Amino acid sequence: MDLEQQRYHALINQVKTREKEMKTFLSFLEEETSWLISPASTRFHNNFEQGLLRHSIAVAELLLQLKELLSPDINNESCVIVGLFHDVGKVGLPGKPLYLPNTEIRSSHGERKYIVNPKLVYMGLGVRSLLLVNKFVSLSEDEAQAIVYHDGQYIKENKYIAHHEEPLTLLLSYADNWAGEVLEKGKLKQKENEME
Numbered sequence: 001m002d003l004e005q006q007r008y009h010a011l012i013n014q015v016k017t018r019e020k021e022m023k024t025f026l027s028f029l030e031e032e033t034s035w036l037i038s039p040a041s042t043r044f045h046n047n048f049e050q051g052l053l054r055h056s057i058a059v060a061e062l063l064l065q066l067k068e069l070l071s072p073d074i075n076n077e078s079c080v081i082v083g084l085f086h087d088v089g090k091v092g093l094p095g096k097p098l099y100l101p102n103t104e105i106r107s108s109h110g111e112r113k114y115i116v117n118p119k120l121v122y123m124g125l126g127v128r129s130l131l132l133v134n135k136f137v138s139l140s141e142d143e144a145q146a147i148v149y150h151d152g153q154y155i156k157e158n159k160y161i162a163h164h165e166e167p168l169t170l171l172l173s174y175a176d177n178w179a180g181e182v183l184e185k186g187k188l189k190q191k192e193n194e195m196e
Contacts, residue, residue, distance in 0.1 A: 055184065061083070071171065079171075146172045152174075
């Protein structure tokens, strides 16, 4: 088992009260969707195979760290669930991944770029993520809000809950931004600098 898999399983093992639901959800994700191989984006961060899983692990780990410092009363299980699955909508649906490889476009590093699958019904990422998670794992209101509004005020649709975010939503939003903007984009810039 490689380090990434160890980190993934260490997070999953923290889900105790909804362990059965989680196992069913993970079976669905791993066997029927592109969860284990999806990119995290078409062009922004982790736009490579397994990018979504790596991003999700990083977010869940950061969220647990932030929670310990800022709001230790939040349940670890909640952090793992919303951290790992805030972007799960990026898998699309069984047989219809959200991101399709676009073999005509390649980055300067040779990684494939992706296009959005036009055959999926259009909906916001947070809503698609909530749709998938809630089919298998029962969620609290706080967890549902965190998943749907994890992009914070960076997107227009989220203005609706401005100044009404629950602590879990705020922490998830920060962990997601830190992972994507600092950790992942920072690694990309480091790669670019090494290649020059």
